[in-house]
Amino acid sequence: MSTGYLPEAIVENILSRLPPKTLIRFRCVSKTWLAFIGTPDFLSKNILIHSILVPNNTAQNPNPPFLLVKAFNNQKHICNFLSYDTLDCLFHFQVKLDFRSPAQDVYLWNPTTSSSSSSSSSGLSRLTPVSPRPNWYVKSVGFGFDPISNDFKVVRVVERFVVFNIFEEGLSKNSFRKEIEAEVYRVSSGLWRQIDLGPVIFGFQWVSTTYMNGVFFWWTKQEVDDKIIAFDFSDEIFKTTSLPEIGNADTYSCKLTVLNSFVAILVIPHDHEVMRSCFEIWPHFVDIWVLIEFGVKESWNKLFTITTPSTWRRPLGFWKKGELFIENGNNQLVLYDPFTKIEKNLQLNGIEEYFGLFPNYFQVVP
Template structure:
């Protein structure tokens, strides 16, 4: 019996492997290295595997939520809902919110039918919102120094969790130090959690070491969430660049380093986080020149905590008119914002762009999330029966 397998059969077998195993099998033999080592093949295989996950999730994530903020209409945000399968317009929900900032509220998380909204620019207002019922719950806010918020679902205790970090006086009573003739309040950074079914107050976390921070506002794809873990990007000092993970069940922080700058690119390049095949994915946005446009590198972290497991899936070579990545769709296509503030869908394999029809009347803030409608009350924590 011959041990030879035709190349098309080998490709069929390899394409059914999870990404982590696929990359490991490059060391089996030279012929497999040749097949798997082709950049287009590796990229397409990893994305195709993510399609299987997205297709299974599509039954649950029936809608795609597109958030638009109109600066000309104070305290008003509009969420358009599209069919996840076809991207056809389904409905639109304008929501009058107690917004203090003219920039509107950022969606920091979408989980099991609820959204967590955060007013970053006006300092600390956090809401949990159910668009299906228009119910809005304002969480207690006694501080204007909140800088990080994340939202997830604790599958062990069957409840929603909000985590925030903020600055508090180092001592009570507060202590001031003099810096160049100016009195400065000495502050510490703390992490707190709010569980929707466990009470109506924030509880301080006991953290081993420093509380991780977040660079920049909680919007524009700086956050990702998957399987009860929130992720964000942080930079401390000159070279300490990491991804932070917060497990909402265990209430612990973990970090993982990014690839070396010589491979990843300059620290000044913008990083955008998303989730691909239930793994953390990162899009590195580089400005080439005014005429050449932007360049996009898409990376995936196959094993959290292992720096060497970062893998670059593909590079989008300076496609003109594309400004910002907003997340992946089910076919490996990438939602992006163009130079006009409009939502488009980019296919990295055919290098084609098509418009996604939503109301583009507002260009201040554009976010895209998968969303599952649920008709239930937020009060009492909105207990989910799985």
């Protein structure tokens, strides 16, 4: 009796339960496996199944993760804290944030000590700057947890424009050079220190950010191609990766997010015929891409495309097993299942274009 053959369905079932990074190595087993593992349908199924097999221990966690839904304008921030497991509202408040110098200062916010009735008890604490640094401005800020040192950290990128003279045909004129530096703040010590940016170049502006497993990510605009920049809070090193081939950056909007412990991007092609205004674009569909291995452009995989109704304003990010949070045309938070195509209105109202979703994977610090 031969035992060297397994039906294709059994092989598919076994492979679909392996971690995605293991599958990448298994593509060299045979041409059949290479073609099979590389299909979007299989990768999509694998990523979602693997997340189900990973045990969820939030019930045993004394400080389970929560989801912060925040709407804001110049006057106030409206914050709703939802259970990450059930999406039930744990608590809600409004707070007015009064920053001294928003372009230069960095604040830590502890929502557990916030009060909706007093700006003095907003839970904000201003981080002492490294040293007086006139003309330096904060370009971007990231916050995360270092599991090795068991410490929360803040990373910020600052920039300034330096004026210098150049000489042409005996005449002098002013020119500008942009300088960029990076600094890290340890919450335990209360101190900043400068770190090396390395070869990483922060472009004109970041497009979107996300956080996962001790690493903060930026999608940044570059002169040639956009890049994703990652900062690891443990080794305090910046790294970059290229984006997949998704076309001209002027023809789409994008969102950086996380799907089941993988960096993912939501790509929304612009259809200028259905634009309601220069800031309000109703997409026809959203492409979902997942990065299996950071730094390897070839490991980007397009999982699937969601056809979107005209009632959507923009996608905000994923939840649990692939459900997608959406801001609809009424500035409300909606949860959409791309497989059943069922929408659930979570009855949370936001402010147009200023509606954010922030998963919290940290323990609550009193």
